Amino acid sequence: MQHHRSRNTDAPEGKSRVLNVKWNAYDALISITFLTVVLVAVYFGSAKLFEVFADRQFFNSSNISNISFSVLYGIQIFLMLGVVWFFAIHRRKSRFSDLGLQYYSILKTLWYSFLALLTIFLVSFLYVFLMNSFFSIEAPSSKIEILVSNRSLSSYILLVVVAVIAPFSEEVFFRGFLYSAFKKNWGVNAALFLSSLLFAAVHLELYSFIPLMIIGWILAYLFEKTKSLIPAIFLHGVYNLILILILLGDLEIIKLY
Numbered sequence: 001m002q003h004h005r006s007r008n009t010d011a012p013e014g015k016s017r018v019l020n021v022k023w024n025a026y027d028a029l030i031s032i033t034f035l036t037v038v039l040v041a042v043y044f045g046s047a048k049l050f051e052v053f054a055d056r057q058f059f060n061s062s063n064i065s066n067i068s069f070s071v072l073y074g075i076q077i078f079l080m081l082g083v084v085w086f087f088a089i090h091r092r093k094s095r096f097s098d099l100g101l102q103y104y105s106i107l108k109t110l111w112y113s114f115l116a117l118l119t120i121f122l123v124s125f126l127y128v129f130l131m132n133s134f135f136s137i138e139a140p141s142s143k144i145e146i147l148v149s150n151r152s153l154s155s156y157i158l159l160v161v162v163a164v165i166a167p168f169s170e171e172v173f174f175r176g177f178l179y180s181a182f183k184k185n186w187g188v189n190a191a192l193f194l195s196s197l198l199f200a201a202v203h204l205e206l207y208s209f210i211p212l213m214i215i216g217w218i219l220a221y222l223f224e225k226t227k228s229l230i231p232a233i234f235l236h237g238v239y240n241l242i243l244i245l246i247l248l249g250d251l252e253i254i255k256l257y
Contacts, residue, residue, distance in 0.1 A: 017102060019227055021180045022092035028181035031083040032198070042075055064147070066154050073161060077169045084177045099176035100229035112226070113235040116218050120239060124211050131207075140207055148247040155248055162244045167236035174199045174216065175223040175232055188224060195220050215239070 182191035196216030
């Protein structure tokens with residue numbers, strides 16, 4: 001009598017598969033260095049070229065065109081996802097699911113996102129209140145607010161970029177790639193701190209640095225608990241969508257981002 005043992009490599013129903021992270025913190029650090037050097041070169045090189053041929057500032061948010069914005073943001077996304085593919089998929093032979101791109105419960109995603117959004121907005125309001133009340137520092141206009149007020153930039157492009165493309169690409173890079181790499185070498189706490197710190201830093205918003213770091217921590221914590229990027233991408237997208245719709249609607253509200 002033969003006994004057949006089935007080999008089931010799938011995760012149990014209702015649970016996410018354990019991520020097999022083969023890339024490490026050194027891959028992440030090389031990626032960060034590469035992106036910093038290349039993006040700075042692209043930034044200043046493009047600005048110089050545009051000044052020469054168009055005789056105006058290339059990166060002035062008040063006059064940037066649809067084409068300029070799309071090309072520059074496209075380059076950034078291509079490079080971010082490119083280094084993830086090179087180190088995680090190509091070099092380390094990992095799967096996309098190891099980055100967290102795997103199914104997660106829709107109901108749990110909605111519930112966790114609801115709780116996280118309440119926390120984020122509460123923290124943001126308290127931060128703005130404290131900065132205004134104790135330090136007399138008013139919230140300055142953020143880059144996204146300036147872009148929204150730019151009449152030459154399509155609202156549809158902004159919506160797609162802010163609510164869809166940015167959440168997906170940033171979660172893959174900061175949580176799926178960087179957080180996982182830092183966790184592999186230095187543990188959960190260090191990974192939460194470092195990935196959140198870098199997430200806040202790349203937004204180049206000094207006033208909003210602390211709220212952005214808290215948002216980055218919440219997104220990384222959600223990824224850690226679910227082992228899937230789906231809840232983090234959804235939360236990030238909904239949060240950005242709320243803000244961009246408020247700004248496009250020209251409503252008076254405390255600046256949070």
